[in-house]
Amino acid sequence: MKYTDHYVLGMDCGTTNIKAVIVDETGKIIAEASRPSTIILDASGNQEQDPNDWWRIAVEIFHSLGVQVGTDVLGRIRGISISSHTVTMLPVDRQGQAIRNAITYQDRRSVGELQYILEKVGRDRFVEIVGGQPSAAFLPSKILWYKNNEPENFVKTAWFLQANSYINYRLTGEMVTDLDQASRSQCFDMNQMCWSEEIGNVIGVDLSGCLPRVCPVDEIIGRVTDGAARETGLKSGTLVIAGCSDAMASVYAMGLSKLGEVGESSGTSSLVFAGSTCKSSMTVPVVTRPCSIKGIPWIFDAPITTTGAAIQWYIHTFAENEKRDCEKSERDIYELLNQQALNVRPGSNGVMFFPYLLGERAPLWDDYVRAMFIGLDASTEKTDLVRAVFEGTAYALRHVVETLRQSGATCDVLKVCGGGSKSRVWSMIKASMLHCPVEVLSDNSGNVPMGDAILVGNKLGIFKDLEETAKNILHVKETIEPIREWERIYDAMFPYYVKIGQNVLKDSHEMRKQLLTL
Numbered sequence: 001m002k003y004t005d006h007y008v009l010g011m012d013c014g015t016t017n018i019k020a021v022i023v024d025e026t027g028k029i030i031a032e033a034s035r036p037s038t039i040i041l042d043a044s045g046n047q048e049q050d051p052n053d054w055w056r057i058a059v060e061i062f063h064s065l066g067v068q069v070g071t072d073v074l075g076r077i078r079g080i081s082i083s084s085h086t087v088t089m090l091p092v093d094r095q096g097q098a099i100r101n102a103i104t105y106q107d108r109r110s111v112g113e114l115q116y117i118l119e120k121v122g123r124d125r126f127v128e129i130v131g132g133q134p135s136a137a138f139l140p141s142k143i144l145w146y147k148n149n150e151p152e153n154f155v156k157t158a159w160f161l162q163a164n165s166y167i168n169y170r171l172t173g174e175m176v177t178d179l180d181q182a183s184r185s186q187c188f189d190m191n192q193m194c195w196s197e198e199i200g201n202v203i204g205v206d207l208s209g210c211l212p213r214v215c216p217v218d219e220i221i222g223r224v225t226d227g228a229a230r231e232t233g234l235k236s237g238t239l240v241i242a243g244c245s246d247a248m249a250s251v252y253a254m255g256l257s258k259l260g261e262v263g264e265s266s267g268t269s270s271l272v273f274a275g276s277t278c279k280s281s282m283t284v285p286v287v288t289r290p291c292s293i294k295g296i297p298w299i300f301d302a303p304i305t306t307t308g309a310a311i312q313w314y315i316h317t318f319a320e321n322e323k324r325d326c327e328k329s330e331r332d333i334y335e336l337l338n339q340q341a342l343n344v345r346p347g348s349n350g351v352m353f354f355p356y357l358l359g360e361r362a363p364l365w366d367d368y369v370r371a372m373f374i375g376l377d378a379s380t381e382k383t384d385l386v387r388a389v390f391e392g393t394a395y396a397l398r399h400v401v402e403t404l405r406q407s408g409a410t411c412d413v414l415k416v417c418g419g420g421s422k423s424r425v426w427s428m429i430k431a432s433m434l435h436c437p438v439e440v441l442s443d444n445s446g447n448v449p450m451g452d453a454i455l456v457g458n459k460l461g462i463f464k465d466l467e468e469t470a471k472n473i474l475h476v477k478e479t480i481e482p483i484r485e486w487e488r489i490y491d492a493m494f495p496y497y498v499k500i501g502q503n504v505l506k507d508s509h510e511m512r513k514q515l516l517t518l
Contacts, residue, residue: 006462007077009065010452011058012246013084013163015039015049015104018057022065022077023453025462027473029444031068033061040101046109048101051090054163055170062232071233079239080171080224081456083249083448084163086184089142091157096169099153103142110141113148113203117141120202129198131183131190131279132287133365138186144203159212164243171232171240172222177212178242183289187211190279190288217244218292218459241456246448247271248289251299252458253417253451254441255470258295260412262401264430265446266420268312270304270393272362272400280407285363286400288407292455293466300409302362302400306371307393308420310355311337314389318382337386338425344387346432346486347493350375351384353392354497354504360396363403368512369505390426391490394433395497398490401434414438415476417446424480432486433494437479445474 004024011020019034035057040048066074090102103109114136118126126134136142139160147154161169165177182188182195187207189196194214200207215221219242229236243249251273254263258275265271275296279288291299306313315323315333326333352374359367373388401411413436416427421440431438444450454473457463 005076006460007073008453008457008460008462009077009080010249010449010454010456011061011080011082011167012249012448012452013037013054013058013082013167014246014448015085015106018054018061019449020061020065021447021449021453022069022073023450023457025457027463027469029450030073031065032449033064033068035060039104039106044109047104047107049088049104049163051098051102051163051166054167058167058170059232062234066233074233075235077235077238078462079220079241079456079460080234081241081452082164082167082243083246083452084167084181084243086162086181086245086247087138087186088163089139089146090161090163090166091146091153092159092161092166093156094158096159096175098166099156100150102163103146105137107142108136110145111136113144114141117144117199117202121199126199129189129191129196130186132186133285134186138184140186140199140203143187143205147203147205157210160210161212164245165212168221168240168243171224171228171234173225174222175212176215176221176242178217178219178244179214179290180217180244180248182211182214184245184247185211188214193290215242216292217242217248218455220459239460241459243452244455247273247301248291248299249448249451249455250446251291251293251451252454252466253446253448253474254415255445255466255474256296256415257293257466257470260410261415262404262409262411262413263415263417264397264420266307266416266418268307268309270307270397270420272302272304272397272404274300274302274401274404274409274411276300276408278408284403284407285365286403286407287362300404300407302404304393304396304400305359305361306355306357307396310353310357310371310389310393313357314386318385334423338423340383341387341390342425344383346387346391346429346489348375348388348391349380349384350377351380351388352395352493352497352500353385353388354501355389355392355396356504362400364501364505366505366508369501369508372504374500390423390429391433392497394426394429395490395494397430398433398494399498399501411436415441415445417441424478427480428483429486431480432482433490435482435487437481439476440478440480442475442477
């Protein structure tokens, strides 16, 4: 192995996998490792994870990386950054020992406690404080549930941690949380930029006393202790920064480095990010996060629930025969769908698809809105439906981007990574829908541990210029320009997507209420 002087380590503690990379000063990944993590499900569907497993798996991964690169490289690792899923509630005692399993963001057992909080605070006031739509996924209702249902554990609790802050504690002995995770917890006052006293009073908990000190994502919080070094094989004294959520690490992994760049991590769902010089209004249905990238003080975060999942649903529902034929001929079903969509004129011959198969997050933020096709007639063919699904998810993306623009962001270019970026037809539709070029990023773009490595490398001056880093490491495979005729059609149809979508939202709620009475 040819050695360089500087290496960084990025790790992401995901819900289903924990992954890590070691990156050299040129941006090359020289070692990587991954291990599955376990979700503990009970009969009621409650979802938890064992934090001891997080640490055990992290230790295994550190050792695996060490075996791959050797002790000389481990000794040249200048810094470590760890991200994780969000939001999770892990109670620990004064010694940092976990008191119970962590309750993950997917867990919805605290819906009743959330309603209590909203009744006391008021929904509009709650949104004004935390800068996001209320959900049982977040910490306030989980902490209240824990206090009400496990009082014997609650009295032992000194701190509530996220997964990355727990691993950081095991590495350094420092009890802190990063600003990004704090801002996503819904315990954080986004106006005062501190733990919310008002929400704490409602749930009867001193949040500033039981949630750790908040620090910037790139703050050096400590060094690997002698004890952690013996367990992990890392060099004692290696710097550790605070880290962030997996979503914020994705921003770095997509190479967003200046205003006007919008990123889409396109997979089963899509994460959409755009930088801004100011926070959005609390009444606007996007979430504002503090950002440590120079020139981008704030990042707008707008997730779309069903993008790639809508295409998977189409295959499962309408194209099982085509899928089997493709498997027999060793052809990719997605290649077939792309070709079918390309052969249908823009506008899908009057068919429009609303991709609310699992409700919708941004910009509707509603669990009950439902999907539909509209515009079917006797001449409609299956290929029209294929194109409509591609276009419907792109309309959803435009709906989000228009909301981001209203909030103060600009969209000069869309950077796309993830599985969805492999569809050239989809990118052509998105470019035409948004009136901007789509840059299809390299395969290592969107790799969350790579984003962690770039974050700590930037902090330590190894990757000094994020724009240059993006060009050199996260390079653009192809730039796809809008198609003028497609733009004209999508501009004419998009207002109907918004208007009909609002009616779908209203009618879905009325239908649900009616069903509950039957």
